[in-house]
Amino acid sequence: MDKHLIFYLMFFPTVILFFWGMGLHVSTWLEGKVEGLDHATKWEKAKFYLRKGWRGFWSRPGWYIRILITEVIFHRKLFGQSFYRWLAHTLLVFGFVATFVVDMIKGFTTGYLVEFGVSWAHVFETGAIRPFLDFFLEFFSFLILVGCIMAIFRRFILRPDQLRTEEEDITSLLFILFLELSGFFIAGYRIAHPDVVQARIYLANFTPASANNWISFGSYFLSQFLGNVKIDANFLWYLHVVPSLIFFVYIPHSKLLHIFTSSMTVISDRQKALSKS
Amino acid sequence: MPIKLSNLSPKQLIEIDACTRCGECLKYCPVYAHKGEEAIDPRGKIQAFKSFIRSQYGLWAKIFGPKKLDEEKLKKFSEMVYRCTLCGECSVSCPVSIDSRSLWTALRETLVEMGHFPEAAKRMKANVLEARNISGDENDERTEWLEFLDELPDHQYRKDKAQVAFFVGCVASFFPLVQKIPLAFVEILNKAGVDFTLLGGEEWCCGFPLIGAGMKKEAEVLIQHNLDAVKAKGVERVVFACPSCYHTWMEEYKTDINIFHSTQFIKQLIDEGKIQFKEKKMRVTYHDPCDLGRASGIYEAPREILRAIPGVELVEMADSKEQCKCCGGGGNLEMVDPDLSAALAQAKIDQIQATGADTVITACQQCVRTILTTARRKEIPINAMDITEFVLKNMKT
Numbered sequence: 001m002d003k004h005l006i007f008y009l010m011f012f013p014t015v016i017l018f019f020w021g022m023g024l025h026v027s028t029w030l031e032g033k034v035e036g037l038d039h040a041t042k043w044e045k046a047k048f049y050l051r052k053g054w055r056g057f058w059s060r061p062g063w064y065i066r067i068l069i070t071e072v073i074f075h076r077k078l079f080g081q082s083f084y085r086w087l088a089h090t091l092l093v094f095g096f097v098a099t100f101v102v103d104m105i106k107g108f109t110t111g112y113l114v115e116f117g118v119s120w121a122h123v124f125e126t127g128a129i130r131p132f133l134d135f136f137l138e139f140f141s142f143l144i145l146v147g148c149i150m151a152i153f154r155r156f157i158l159r160p161d162q163l164r165t166e167e168e169d170i171t172s173l174l175f176i177l178f179l180e181l182s183g184f185f186i187a188g189y190r191i192a193h194p195d196v197v198q199a200r201i202y203l204a205n206f207t208p209a210s211a212n213n214w215i216s217f218g219s220y221f222l223s224q225f226l227g228n229v230k231i232d233a234n235f236l237w238y239l240h241v242v243p244s245l246i247f248f249v250y251i252p253h254s255k256l257l258h259i260f261t262s263s264m265t266v267i268s269d270r271q272k273a274l275s276k277s
Numbered sequence: 278m279p280i281k282l283s284n285l286s287p288k289q290l291i292e293i294d295a296c297t298r299c300g301e302c303l304k305y306c307p308v309y310a311h312k313g314e315e316a317i318d319p320r321g322k323i324q325a326f327k328s329f330i331r332s333q334y335g336l337w338a339k340i341f342g343p344k345k346l347d348e349e350k351l352k353k354f355s356e357m358v359y360r361c362t363l364c365g366e367c368s369v370s371c372p373v374s375i376d377s378r379s380l381w382t383a384l385r386e387t388l389v390e391m392g393h394f395p396e397a398a399k400r401m402k403a404n405v406l407e408a409r410n411i412s413g414d415e416n417d418e419r420t421e422w423l424e425f426l427d428e429l430p431d432h433q434y435r436k437d438k439a440q441v442a443f444f445v446g447c448v449a450s451f452f453p454l455v456q457k458i459p460l461a462f463v464e465i466l467n468k469a470g471v472d473f474t475l476l477g478g479e480e481w482c483c484g485f486p487l488i489g490a491g492m493k494k495e496a497e498v499l500i501q502h503n504l505d506a507v508k509a510k511g512v513e514r515v516v517f518a519c520p521s522c523y524h525t526w527m528e529e530y531k532t533d534i535n536i537f538h539s540t541q542f543i544k545q546l547i548d549e550g551k552i553q554f555k556e557k558k559m560r561v562t563y564h565d566p567c568d569l570g571r572a573s574g575i576y577e578a579p580r581e582i583l584r585a586i587p588g589v590e591l592v593e594m595a596d597s598k599e600q601c602k603c604c605g606g607g608g609n610l611e612m613v614d615p616d617l618s619a620a621l622a623q624a625k626i627d628q629i630q631a632t633g634a635d636t637v638i639t640a641c642q643q644c645v646r647t648i649l650t651t652a653r654r655k656e657i658p659i660n661a662m663d664i665t666e667f668v669l670k671n672m673k674t
């Protein structure tokens with residue numbers, strides 16, 4: 001079966017399950033009381049907050065963007081508390097945000113624009129922009145990996161008194177570690193086996209082979225050890241894609257939900273401080 | 278009885294989901310520092326409540342139906358939630374900025390609705406609603422401390438109309454140990470030529486003890502009465518020596534009357550040249566009351582007053598301003614667990630003594646009372662006084 005089709009058959013239920021999980025939380029949050037809306041339904045409360053958020057954002061968009069960057073992504077408060085924690089957290093958050101952005105650009109241009117025959121989009125697939133996309137994906141993924149290893153080291157080796165490790169901490173960290181390592185492994189494998197990858201669009205490597213050593217620096221390093229290793233390429237693809245989708249579904253049911261919730265609490269706190277001043 | 282979430286706002290429910298169990302709050306929570314129990318620290322309380330929510334509204338509850346709440350767990354949870362001074366230091370330290378102080382009172386409201394709250398809170402509620410004050414004394418006796426003034430004018434500071442109302446607060450009105458505070462403030466106002474009045478028996482508890490205990494709805498009658506009483510005097514400003522009353526008015530009283538804490542008011546009088554000081558060679562330290570500092574953001578006014586007194590050297594404690602440790606007198610803790618409250622006061626006294634200061638100055642009658650009560654019980658020689666007393670002592674006549 002075509003890999004596009006297989007991917008979408010897995011992807012759409014994943015998205016539905018993710019939004020269902022998020023919906024469960026949103027529904028619970030809307031059980032709360034909203035001042036002035038004593039008998040409002042959840043939908044009315046949701047509309048109230050959406051309208052308030054929309055108006056609030058457009059009243060000072062620059063301020064919100066600045067807070068998002070300095071206080072949420074680069075977590076200024078944490079910087080003042082512990083440089084180690086801040087570095088690990090920032091590498092993970094910035095790495096994920098940046099990887100997501102580059103992946104979206106890559107996916108949209110090569111997956112849609114090229115497919116729909118937009119001629120200039122080929123520059124993203126096989127042209128001059130492609131090596132940069134690949135480099136940034138490699139680099140940002142590397143940041144996530146370093147952040148994840150730092151977090152694991154702190155939790156299991158340094159073990160500060162304040163930490164209490166639960167199942168979801170281990171699951172979340174192992175998920176991220178596995179996704180990063182499997183990603184690098186697959187990229188290394190495709191560099192080491194150009195003959196295999198040409199036939200499989202999801203494993204295709206359009207970066208010039210000569211540039212791999214600096215563009216896909218981590219994967220290129222791994223490829224040096226994978227020349228004699230033979231693994232079914234389809235299996236490798238599933239090995240990375242299926243856990244990625246499961247991870248996506250897992251987010252709302254784990255501590256990773258704080259990606260959304262703590263962003264809201266931090267922004268709300270700064271907003272309150274601003275209105276008081 | 279299922280757990281109701283209608284006492285929490287959507288923001289507070291999001292905050293519960295935002296806690297990552299990082300444990301930063303553990304480093305600062307004075308109660309955890311003393312007890313060392315996971316269930317009593319902010320993280321433990323949030324996780325416990327999260328588990329209640331999950332059992333009622335979570336994924337499995339949606340599929341298989343909500344679980345019956347374990348009464349024993351609820352009872353234990355209630356004990357933990359009420360063993361908190363509401364000092365708010367966890368909020369300051371929280372990396373994801375959870376407004377935990379408001380969260381704790383909302384959790385207490387939920388527990389009250391479910392019938393899980395301390396017996397002592399019931400008694401306090403009865404006192405406040407029947408006697409209109411925290412101590413249960415006759416409310417008309419609110420200004421008995423005026424007898425200690427050298428000169429008492431005919432109006433006895435109960436004017437029909439005035440520019441300023443001095444809202445004394447229950448603790449300063451009824452607890453002899455700290456009645457020096459309103460006495461001092463009245464003298465300061467007199468000397469500075471301020472046209473002020475007291476409310477006397479028309480002053481009712483501000484509602485803070487009820488709100489802190491999770492009985493916010495019951496406080497509404499008090500709030501409305503106090504607003505009416507103040508309006509009847511035609512005042513432009515209300516001034517408080519009690520930070521808890523001040524904070525409650527700021528947060529809960531919807532009014533356009535200007536509200537001041539005594540430190541802000543005294544600072545203004547100094548700036549206007551209405552208060553001048555004689556020289557006093559003295560080394561003092563300042564304790565930031567939780568409701569004045571962290572809750573209301575007033576850190577500088579009291580320090581500027583102390584710096585305005587020539588010869589006074591201000592030394593800070595190891596933890597000051599936003600990190601100032603609670604004296605143990607907040608959040609109705611003394612009512613629920615007096616030993617724990619005393620232990621926190623002892624830790625505070627240790628920090629005060631470590632500064633080598635002659636006196637600790639604060640700006641809260643409850644802090645003065647808590648520190649002095651523990652010091653006296655343990656026979657620790659320590660001088661603690663409210664800033665109003667200190668100002669009066671050092672004012673030029």
